[in-house]
Structure formats: C-alpha cells, structure tokens
Amino acid sequence: MRFTFTEDQRHFQASVRTFLEKECTPAGVRALWTTDTGRSSERWAKLAEIGLLGILVPERFGGLGMDEADLVLLLEETGRAALPEPVIETAAVGVPLLTALAGQRECAGLTEATGGARELAGGWLTRVVSGGAVLTVGHGANPFVADAHVADLLLLAHDDEVHAVVRERATWERQPCADPSRRLFRVTWSPESGTRVAHGEEGRRLLAAAFDRGALAAAAQLLGIGQALIDMAVRYACQREQFGKPIGSFQAVKHMLANVAVRLEFARPVVYRAAFSVARDAATRAVDVSHAKVAASEAAVQAAKVALQVHGAVGYTWEMDLHIWMKRAWALETAWGTGAWHRARVAATLDESGDG
C-alpha cells in the first residue's frame, strides 16, 4: 500500500501547471468565447508537444504509455486553468477506446471510416500524439457530443455498438450552453456496418469503460475547478474590506470557506483511488468512479456557490472571471453521468452487497 504520487508525476503536474498559467489565462479563455470554434489550434499543438495528449497512447504508437494514475493530476490542472479544449474526450476517453480497437488485426470500420485509406486505430493514435487529430466521444450518458465541430474522428455509441465516424460523415447542430467555453452539439450520422468498430459484448464493455473514464476525467477536472474557485475566494476575502477590515477575518466567511476546504480535501483521495481502479481495471472500478464523480462534483459545486457568496455582487457580474469556473463546475457536474445518477449507482451496488 503506497498511496502517493511519484516525484516524476508531481514534476509533470507542476510543468503542466506552469504551462497552463502562461498559455491558458482567464483573458485567453474569454477571447475564445466569441470565435468560430471557441478552440485554439495553436494551444492544441502545444498540448501535444508537452505530451499531454499522448499520455495514455501506447509507446508503439509514439505515446508515453502511461496510465490514469499519471493522467489524473494533469487533468486536475486542466480544470484549474479552465482549459476549453477537449482533453477529456481526446486524451482520457478517445485514446483508450482506440487503443482497445488497435489491438485487433481487422477493424473494418476504421478503414472504411477513413475513406479507404486502410488507416487503423494505431494511425489515429499516432496522429493524436502529434496533435494532428482531435477525437470526441458520443456516449448515451451525454445527450450531446462535446466538441464535435473540431473533431477529426467521432467515436459514437449506437446501442451496444461503437462506430468510428470521420467528420465528413456527420453533421452537427450547436446547443448553446451556460458556460460560454462549452461547445455541445446534436450530432446526426447514420450507423452503417462500415463505421461499426465494435458491437455486442465487446461494444458494451468498451462503452462502459469509456463512460467510467469520462466520469473519472470530469471528476479530476472538477477537483481543479473547485481548488481554483476557493483560491479566488480566499484571495478576494483577504483584499476586500468592509467595516474597516478584510471580510476574510469574519467567522461567517471563514467557516463557509473552511467547509469547502474539507469537501475538497476528502474528495481528492477518492478521485485518485478511482484513477488507480480504472488503470488496473479493478473489480470495483464502477463504484469507485461513481464515488469520485459524486465527491468531486459536490465539492466543486459547493465551492462555486461559496465563492460567489464571498464575492458578493461583483461575483455576479459577467466581467468578473469567477463564472468561468463556476459554470464549468455546473457543466461537468452533469456530464458523464449526473451526480444523482452516480449516487444511485453507488446505492445500487450497496443494495446488491448484502452486508456490504
């Protein structure tokens, strides 16, 4: 039993944090709100350069061949920076799904899907590593597909089937969201035998794994978002003076913030354990992931509420950066299984457990 990260993992985290502090500022996030795609292809290339996109890609396809325990801290950082690019869909969910398919010698769907170029999953993975491909994943848990408009390859669920669909074969309709960074779409496409890459038992297994990876990644980002929110609120509470002193000196304010600190502190190891369970494909993977999603969502949503209250009216303005993180917290709370859904999955596991 050794429940710590290695020095290398912490260094990687620190370098991603430094990178994002420079490359993903609140002003930069805002600037993309009104652009066509809402995404930065320059930043995507740099994310590839620092290795973030290829963490889970096996070394034989040019990736780093690491696992979720390596990725989880980095996803936390992307949440802290409110990074808008589809790291969850590409690096955390799409990559492992393609990796599972790359193990197969024959994969008719992918050859067909790429227009007969006989490019197998491995080719896509190599492109992801270099920043040359954006993936997205359409899973039944999410009625809309994130970042379909910039995806080169869409991995889409259809009952127990997984389909690999190139962008030319899909159309999409944008669904405006509360979070101006978020890009959700209703995707229209037609499932064909040519696009089908898995079905039946295998399809269900891949989709279940993809779902748990999405929920884990969202939970990791939520940790970072919660931390960013409490950091902002604490900074503000130290600066803002009323009644002749900083509002952070009042117990009513202190105790709200302390409650958030408790929630975050106890959500963190739950998320890290879920990362380990996903990496090892543990028997408890599903319930561990659900617990992580519940704990991280609740901590982040509470952080959002408290941070807003601490800021008061100024926090309620569009100009104040607070809502960048607040709205992301709300969005991720419902993505990849809502909090209520995951709580119900934990309860259902306990119902089956007899005496636990």
Added chain:
Amino acid sequence: MDLTFTPEEDAFRQEARAWLEAHVPKTPLKSMDTAEGFEQHRRWERTLNQGRWAMVTWPIEYGGRGASLIEWLIFEEEYYRAGSPGRVNQNGIFLLGPTLMEFGTEAQKARYLPCMACGDEIWAQGWSEPNAGSDMAAIRATARIEGDHYVLNGQKTWCSRAAFGDWLFGIFRTDPRSERHRGLTFILVPLRGEGVKVRPVAQLDGETGFAEVFFDEVRVPRENRLGEEHQGWKVAMATAGFERGLMLRSPARFQATARRLLALYHAQGGAPDPCLRDAVARAWMDAEAYSLNTYWTASHLIAGGTIGAEASLNKIFWSEMDLRMHETALALLGTRAELLPHAPGVGGAGSWLDGFLFSLAGPIYAGTNEIQRNVIAERLLKLPRD
C-alpha cells in the same frame, strides 16, 4: 501509487485477525463509564498487551511492534471487524503516548509507556476549565514552583475517564505573571494523590464518562513535566493534533459503523423512502472517503511528510460523518429509535441510541468544530485573524 497490500501487510493482517478471533471477548463488556465495565476494559487492555497488540506502531521496547502506519490501519480494520471492545486508555495510547514519544525524556518514556500499554495506568485528560473551554488559553489552574515540586491549585473539567482513571495529563499556569498561552506547563498528575478531588459528572446517557477534578495544594515532582517549563501550550497543541488527526479516530471505526448501518438497512428490506437510501449510500461513501484520506495521509507521513493544521479537516469530517450515520440509523429504526438497549421491545435496535448520543459529542470534544473551522481558515487558507 499502489493501493494493493504487500504480502507482508497481508500476513500482518492475517496474524491480527487470528489473534483477535481467539481473544476478543464473546460477550460484550459493560460500559467503560461504569466501575465494573472500566475494570473489564482494563483487563482487555492487559490481554491486548500480552499479545503485543496494545499499540502496534510503538517501538518493541515499549510493548509495540514497530509497525508502520499502514499496518496500524490494517490492525484497526481487523480490530473493528472483530467487534473488539472500545479502548479505555485511548487518552493514553493515542494522545499522550505519541506526545511522550515527541517530547518525553528517555526516562519518562520508560516510566510511562509500558504501564500505559498494559492498562495498569489509565489516563484522563485535563484541558478544559469552567472558564476555559474553546478558549483554552484562558486557563487559570496553577502550578506553583516550590523547589523540586509543583504545587497545583484550581479546577479542570470535562476530564474524560477521570471518574475511574489513574492519571491525568494537563496544562497548568506555572508563570503567575503570564497570560494566555504563555507561561503554561504540561504536567502529569496522579489522580489518586493527596489534595485531588474527583467529582464524576453524569453525561447525556446518564453515565459518568467524565468528571471535574479539583486540585488543592497537590504536590507533584517537577520531573512529571512533559517538555519545557512554560512551554506547555506547544506540547498540548501536539497532543491536540493527535486527537484531531490520525490517531484517535481510525477509519475502521466509521467503516464498521457504515457496515452496521448497511446491515440495518438490508435487515429492514431497504428504506421507506429514497432519501434514506441515499443517506445510507452517503454514509458508506463518507466512511470510504475517510479511510482513503487516512491511507493518503499515512503514506505522506511515511514518505517523510508532516501534518499540522490539516488535522482540523479530519476532525470536522469524522465527527460530522459519525453524527450523520447515527441520525440515518435512527431514522431507519423509526419509532424504536428512542428505546434504550434493555427495553423489552427494542428488537434489533441495539446500541444505535448510545452511539447517537456519543456521536453528538463529536463536534464538541477535541476542540469544537467552530474552532477547527477557524484553524482551517487561518492556518491552511491563510485568511486574516479576527
């Protein structure tokens, strides 16, 4: 990161499990807050010590096994899984023990730790006074220096285990001109000595879990001082850290409560409403989160890290979780919840009421949760002092 146990850790678990199966009393002991139950619990401490299970993390020379913190957590899991009795000497082994390891002289460690491990000396706490509760620095009990003795006067209150215990540790004002947290000294006092009067106080459950202790010209050798003279606050804060932090409330205790709650839920064929089902699931998740957090902290400490004010995060979490779990149990029991364990019609309600009453004390003892929130805000979040 590796969340699986090593073969050595598994072997340690098996050894603990086998010993506990053979030795845990088959019939529950009486409450440790009764004279008879107290002595039963003292005998259990002796039995534990004979098996060298009294305090597994302590060095071998003091009756321990030199076990790692991870092994301690494993032992605690087995301890609660086996339905073992509560630890009547928890003030000693979990609070004073670690404080002695940090601040005690070799002579003090040799003098006190073995007697603590075997249950010959059961310890009470002497922190609060009538006018020094949350504001602990307001204490007035004095220790006058007279040659090689302290002469103690004043009153301590809410002293857990003092009704039947043997020794008390506490802080006393040794510098009469001092104020607040300066000029205090951490002193070890025999409870049955001349001039010490113990007045048991009945708690919410009617039993005497704590007491008031009055000191009237009580002479204690100066060698009973732990740490530097006038530096007692620092020593007491370390003790309080152990109390709030890792040691006093091991996760196994709450996981056992969560398991019992789940069993109660299943025995009733589920919950009458979905909110209760949700509450049961939350109880299970909270206990799991607390366990994970403790393994996380233990791994951090093993890797050479330290914890300070983080202990306050812990204290809030476990005390509020414990209360919620018991509230949920009582809600599941419905109209039977108010029955005492010996009521003829109590059915399987068992000890939930007792547990509920005790859990109500959690947010109060070891520093109220409001004080903990202040500590978190000021020392972890670095918000300005009031």
